[in-house]
Amino acid sequence: MNEAMLLQRVKTKHCSPDIVSWYPFQMAYILQIIPDIVDNDSEFHKDVDLLWFPTGGGKTEAYLGLSAFSIFFRRLSSNKDDINGVTIIMRYTLRLLTLQQFERATALVCACEHMRKKYGIPGNEISIGLWIGSGMTPNHIEDATETLKKICEDSTATIYEANPMQITKCPWCGAEIGVGGYKVSNGSMNISCCNNHECEFHTHLPIYVVDDDIYRIAPTFVLSTVDKFARITWEEQAGNLLGANGCRPPELIIQDELHLISGPLGSITGIYEMAIENICKHYGKVPKIIASTATVKNADNQIKILYNRKMIQFPPNGLLHTDSFFAIEADLSKRPARTYLGICSIGSGTSEMLIKTFALLTFMKHLYRLQGKPTDVVDQFYTYVGYFNTLKELGSNSIIISDRISAEIKYLATYKFKKEAESVNMKIDCANADIPSYFRNNELTSRNSAKEIKAVLERLANKYTSEDCFDYIMASNMLSVGIDIDRLGVMCVYGQPKSNSEYIQATSRVGRTNPGLVISIYNSMRSRDKSYYEQFCYYHSTFYKYVEATSVTSYSPRAIEKALHCAMMAIIRHTIPRYNPNENACKFLRNDRDVELVKQSILKRVNDIEPRIKEYAEEWLNYYLDCWKELADSLPDKLVFSDYHNEDRALFRSADNQNGSDIPTILNSVRNVEPAANIYFIKR
Template sequence: MSQGTGEGARFVRWLEGEVIADARGDRLTETQTRPADRLWLGRLAPEETAWKIGKGQRAQRLDPCSIGMTFRPQTWEWRIEVSFVVWTRHGEKNDVKWKKSERLHVAVEPGTLSSATRGTFSFGEKNFAGVFAAHGINDRSARIDVEIGREHDHPTATVLVVNDTAEKKAFDANMYEVVIRVRTGRVTPILLDALPDSFRYDRKISAYGVNAGVVYDSEWLESTDAVTAKRRRPEYWDTALGSQPDLSFATLAHDPLPALRALVDALDRWGDEHWSTERLAQRAAADGWTDEMHEEARREAARFGKEVTRARAGLAALEDNATLRAFRLTNEAFDHSGAPGRYTSWRPFQIGFLLAVLPSLVQDDDERRRVVDTLWFATGGGKTETYLAAIVFSCILDRLRGKRHGITAWSRFPLRMLSLQQTQRFADALAGAELARQRAGIEGDAFALGFLVGGPPAGTPNRIRDDAKDNETDTRTLVPASHRVLLHCPFCFSDQLQMHFSRRTWRLEHRCTATGCPWTLEKGLPCHIVDDEIYRFLPSVVVGTLDKAASVAIQAAQRGLYASPIGRCSRDGHGFTYAPRSASPYGCQVPGCKEPATALGQEIPLFAPTLRVQDELHLLRDSLGAVDSHYETLLDHLQRRTKGPSAKVIASSATLSGYEHQVEVLYDRQGSVFPLPGPAPGASFWTKDSDALARRYVGLAPRGQTLEFANDRLAESLQRAVRRLITEPQVVCAEAGIDPSGAEALLDQYGTHVVYGTKLADVDAAARSFETGQVSVSPLNVERLTGDTELEKVREVLARLGDPESAFDDRIHVICASSMMSHGVDVDRFNVITLLGIPLATAEFIQTSARIGRRHPGLVFVLHRMGVERDSSVFRSFAPYVEQGDRFIEPTAITRRSRRVLEHTFPGMFSARVHGIHEAKRVRAEGKNISMARALREYAASAPILEDQEFAELCDALGLDPDGTSPLRAELRHQVRLTFQEVNNPASRARFVSELLPARPMRSLREVETQVEIRSRDDR
């Protein structure tokens, strides 16, 4: 049930109606609770009360005394209608009841207005007084205010209903369930100032609501208590093009070229129809494009032509036998990883992206290798699997070309904590690749996954020792089960996993105990979750948090992530070795190992990774992005200087906004995006909007109550409504207009409600409120999913959500979540969410809401903090904000030319060259390390390491001209000079290399998140 157009969509509308009716009090006739203490929508406070809160628009938004709309009239013979109810107090002391009046109606026809009118006018006082008197209602008054002005050469009108009732004791002076309607006839559209002109989008709206939403039906404007928008579920093939090519994993694993040729030909034909010069000219004339809009369209058409050219180049690359074989085996891998789920085929855009990047993965000297390809697609559309396809293809092609060991891809995520589900998808795909490799008889290590996130809050160890120190994990207190990362075995999909620590190989292993699993029981699954293990075994793919890149400066063994290790331990199962230390005389990372190292057994350039993947590119901004930009080009530099070819960089992003500038700053490379948006919203070759509902968005502005109060009441309304599917399914289904046979499925799909906060304090406050009985529903089982949630707890919650308890009372009813949920948490039963305010970043709003309604119609409630200007602004233009979300995304604030940032990154960059380049040379030549300041002095004097040479190398690492004049170059020269003064100072008391530097190297890229102000006066 409920793929969008039918019963699920109707149920979502019914749920929305239940919440709003409860919040307004629509179904109440009497209550023992004062209405002002219970109701939070549809109410108008007395004008006197609103002014007591404070002067200005902010106070009016918190508890408004007026609602209405602003519009541009074309005619001036209006009819204004207002309907509402009032509540009156009955009884005394302990027997007080509040009773609601019948619905009251007032009509006003102001006949004195015209386009020449200016000023504010009041109407209807007598009309309201007559209606109150006719119903025996005393001490009430209201009026209509009309303000006429002029804006952008258009007359503009604002029509408001104002509650000017006087306050008094034991009296509820509010008006309730208020609706104002204005019969205007035709209106002139208003242009959204927040958006620029674009040939793709329409920025016209009929009217603005004032303290309310507004709808227009070509004659009447009417206020609403909720502002709404919707997103349609996408289709991935335009049937007008004929039958979709067979892109199933099975077909592409067997004979891919016919289907791929058909796809590229269809892309070409579609472009001829929709991007041709003639078609653009037709649209320009029909839609009234400006010259600038037409020129923008022509530029986009040229970019589409390049997209077709790249697809054909990818097709041509498959004429090579090894490339074609790797492509076919990639599809074998995904035929395995998609088996337990719903997917047996690629979506066209996924194959389109793989074809576009194929030449740059195949040829390391291809000019496209230096281009950062950014994958831009709606959250939930399959981005992860798309870049996973590029990763798996690269792994297999590397093996076919002789790379038997080492990392092929390093994928990094900007959050502090990786999604277990996303990690599982990596593991499943690599398991499929490993089974395909075994069947094909390709030599080399098993394809393995590394989970490089050691330390809190991830819950996996940095290092395991018998005598642990600092952030290390002690074998005496190790609880293997608490470090489980995989949700199921990636080979047989069984959840019968056990954690085991093997002292022989010094590995913390996931072991599958299921009968019939194709992976040997005695061996741990090819998944490494301890940092040191990853350095020792160099798994084919490493996934980790962004900030781990800082370890290149402090962990000599991290050299394996961009270059070759030093050697291999002669003891079986110990893996690769690096620079020796006092506790590891031959560089083996296993504690206490004294075995000598042997040769690597593979050519040094083959160890360099082929691919770096950056997920959530749009989050790399401000200080984090500035710091990371230095480490990105440092990694490129280290890979070049250690005989490796350049790595291809692929990114995924939730936005197109400013991606070219962001890529240039972060990577010092050109950027390209795929897929190009179509010539109109919701219509491109790769995707088009269907008629099915994906998500309905409902913006609510609490009136006279706090956001926390509104959240409690909203959750209560949702839970009461859903639970009626248990107590009275026939009645609910009749009200919603759906088949009662689907009641149980709807209970499963909508019985869990997510509350999302952008701040951890908001999430905790919401959870505490639910847990302490502020919501009158029992039982109410609440769980948290935040960056502070322990890994074992996250796994438990995801398991319960994926396979809920049979009894509804035992299930999770509410999830209180932070930004962790907005990235890679995919639960089909997440179909209702409440957002506690508008996130500061529009991209976060887009991604969070997209986690809802992945398979069934979703319902997104947004509780606006109306005292916050941003929330108020979004409420005013809610539908465009949702429907044109990418256009509202803020420009990326990022620079790599900040001298203050260099002060933080220089120590790490210098140390990374010491450990990654100089120390490796010394170990190979003399068997000596450079772990201490004295050793660096000795090596600097004998090698020698010259100040000017090191300065030039660091300029290369930063993308600077060593002969230039930029302030950043001058700052770098200053930092290098300070360092060499200390290196060459025989009286220096420094013991460690880090003590020779102007500051200690950063241990995490996040160390400056709240400390560094990013300023750049010179971006040369």
């Protein structure tokens, strides 16, 4: 495990092995959970171990280290054929977070595969699969082939959906991987480090991004979004990831950023968690579940509803809030903390304050550069981040800043800071000006394609001495979790975010290794912003206690109507073989004993968590089974589970479409739980 993590850190951080080390809390967390993985009868195996640690503390390395242990223990503890298949499932909620962590995880998997070949460890190839949906990766080989053809014909083409090129650099050697590294043959896609003949993975990288390959191969490590698990109801091969292919079910399920599994998303996710656990249990093993977060409240209740398990928090609360043994509050004189600055202008708009702030930051960084400040100091404050709560605010301010920032900088250099500018002979508005009139910028929002997001993140890591370095970046809440770029040091927050958790997470993206500055710009016309400004010092010294409690209501009547029957059908299809093929929907028997057992197991879960709703849940499940029986009788030998071209002969009616029948729909995603509706304006 240590060797695998050493190789992973060296490859991702591009650093010397001598500076790689473990934090005490990481080792303690791993050692605490190892007995639960080794011994299925451990009294803590069914508990959820929550790693609750501040942002930037190293949570990712802790559970990647645990993943490496799980992979090798499974292979070394037995020589049976069932040691292959999925060992780890790691889940995220946001696509940007998923892509960021995928790079770290691929480096770990390549390190594990290197060790497997080096030491002759039993089992097939140690591999990783990115299972995140057609909005990002292809569902089918045919889709991947078509996309690769488009890219070959036009290398500048922007692919917004089903893009197989999720890896642009080799996770092992760092060489560029172009379209030539993606080849489709014999119904499968091979990814290789094609440009480096010396690389160990020159002919094949153990990485799979097409759903067809993932179902067939069942990679050792599956990295996914929670949304994707709604597809287990639809896909007859999805059970291969949970043990239906004859291999053991996963040893470990990792849920990162647990606080995001709340609201409607969390409520629907909790129902699908029941299906996942039920399927894994059917094939002989209930996975160990671990979770991590930096901002959460009411986690024990959230975990009870999501997983029907108890929670163990790590590190546990100590006697002092400043010392939990594994984490001690730093002395500000030895390690300066992130500094928060609040601005609230009376009489001028928030956009005006933002322009002045951006202009001042731009002027000061060039002043420091001309004064000969150390490169690392200038670089820490060179690329600043604008954080916005809505795309509307981001778009309007982006235009205003690009139009007016140059004039504001000229005013600062000519009048307000004339003495400082003259002291370094700063040139303004000339052919060889020290401050350019055009500023390199971009945005990180949901409007970006996956390829564009990766390109922006790579450029953000460039130091200011590079021509590709950004002057500033405009971001939405996509930036609030998962971004780990050490050089970012300044952020301007435009208005108070809707949740305190989001505010803490977002502002933690800057000043992760060196002192950082967060400038919160408040709108004096908004009472909420004004309240935060008036209580600024007290709030920022205690803002962790204001984190909102997560709300999950998986067994409310509306959640049951949306997803309980979906979970039941997922369990039926993947635990009762005769109902797995798509065409076998017509063979349903209403008095089937196996189906009744599945229903009773679901009702037991409902009763454990919310006994008051058990009777209604039973009525709803019986209603769906009755609908299935009626369709099977009316369409003998014709009824199928899904038919995208003719839903009239299918049991599953997509929740994305308008359903004209009385048959409950089946979700395609745990996030979008309502169909879209068109609104027409009629002139009267």
